[in-house]
Amino acid sequence: xxxxxxxxxxxxxxxxxxxxxxxxxxxxxxxxxxxxxxxxxxxxxxxxxxxxxxxxxxxxxxxxxxxxxxxxxxxxxxxxxxxxxxxxxxxxxxxxxxxxxxxx
Amino acid sequence: xxxxxxxxxxxxxxxxxxxxxxxxxxxxxxxxxxxxxxxxxxxxxxxxxxxxxxxxxxxxxxxxxxxxxxxxxxxxxxxxxxxxxxxxxxxxxxxxxxxxxxxxxxxxxxxxxxxxxxxxxxxxxxxxxxxxxxxxxxxxxxxxxxxxxxxxxxxxxxxxxxxxxxxxxxxxxxxxxxxxxxxx
Numbered sequence: 001x002x003x004x005x006x007x008x009x010x011x012x013x014x015x016x017x018x019x020x021x022x023x024x025x026x027x028x029x030x031x032x033x034x035x036x037x038x039x040x041x042x043x044x045x046x047x048x049x050x051x052x053x054x055x056x057x058x059x060x061x062x063x064x065x066x067x068x069x070x071x072x073x074x075x076x077x078x079x080x081x082x083x084x085x086x087x088x089x090x091x092x093x094x095x096x097x098x099x100x101x102x103x104x
Numbered sequence: 105x106x107x108x109x110x111x112x113x114x115x116x117x118x119x120x121x122x123x124x125x126x127x128x129x130x131x132x133x134x135x136x137x138x139x140x141x142x143x144x145x146x147x148x149x150x151x152x153x154x155x156x157x158x159x160x161x162x163x164x165x166x167x168x169x170x171x172x173x174x175x176x177x178x179x180x181x182x183x184x185x186x187x188x189x190x191x192x193x194x195x196x197x198x199x200x201x202x203x204x205x206x207x208x209x210x211x212x213x214x215x216x217x218x219x220x221x222x223x224x225x226x227x228x229x230x231x232x233x234x235x236x237x238x239x240x241x242x243x244x245x246x247x248x249x250x251x252x253x254x255x256x257x258x259x260x261x262x263x264x265x266x267x268x269x270x271x272x273x274x275x276x277x278x279x280x281x282x283x284x285x286x287x288x
Contacts (some may be wrong), residue, residue, distance in 0.1 A: 005288040009281055012230055012288075013249040019145045022155060026137040029159050030130035033166040038124055 110135075114180040122169045133162050136181065139251065140188045146246045147192035149235075157195060161188050178260065185251070185261040189243055226287045233283040241276035244269055 109117070109131035120128035137158060144154035161184070165171065172183055234242055240262065247258035248269075259269040281288060 005281055005285075006277075008288045009277060009284065012226060012284070013245065013280075016230065016250060017227065018142050018250070019151065019154070021138045021141040022151075025141065025155055025158065026130075026134045029133045029137065029162045030126070032159065033129055033133075033163060034126055036163060036167055038166065039168040039170075 115174050118169060118172055118174070118180060121166065129162075129166055136184065137162075139181075140184065143185065143188055143246060143251060144192055146250055147189075147196060147242075149231075153195070157188065157191055161191055179257075182257055182260050185247065185253075186263070189247075189261065193239060193243075226284075229284055229287055230280075233280050236283065237276050237279060241272050241279070244272040245276045245280075248273055 107127070109127060112120075112128070112131070114132065114135075117128045117132045121132065140161065141154055141158045144157040145151065148154045148157060164187070165184070172180060234245060237245065243262060244258060247253045247261055248255065251258075253261065255269055255273075256266055259266045262269065264272075
């Protein structure tokens, strides 16, 4: 009896009816996908390459850019106290202020 | 030279989809829409909702195709069953259960009126009994019987081991036999 019920249940489960799919569904999904952009998964290396790919300077440009950078580095690293011109200007300014104070 | 899309394997199509190929995506959708719609309909019992679910699942894949990773040694179909089942279960948690759809072809036109009526009643009872099963047992029954997956594939979809799946199927059948005793 139990075996009969098992077989009956098996056949019932296997005979479940399926709902037919709408034939347009696949086309609709594919069409909708054309309006949706994909998420870009870019690695760090790829993003660096993309960044540098935008620098298309000619060779003289590289030389100029390097010279500029070098000049800036040297300029910022030079102590202001070591400039004799600046010292002289500083003294002149001091004497002018002192002169003005004399009037007051 | 024209590309023979139907000859390409799923993983080949997916590699092209990952490069943004719309024709490859269209082929993948054409190839698998029916089976995932069938599964979604089993859960949702509603044609429009099942279509929306399948569309959502495929569009999520299109948006971020790198979610599928071939190196994880999982077949696309197995992985995508999991995606669709999870979406359906999420949908069911948010919505009230839907009554059995009247559009569903429960009877075979070739049968006589009495047989057809009896069969219809049996199927309504079966659908009701399956809908009343716990979530995991229902998923196991849907995958093993409707989708015709092997027990191992169904276990992979559900991310459980083979014995656990067999146990779920066994418990589901015991419960169904009890609920359907008037029809068996």
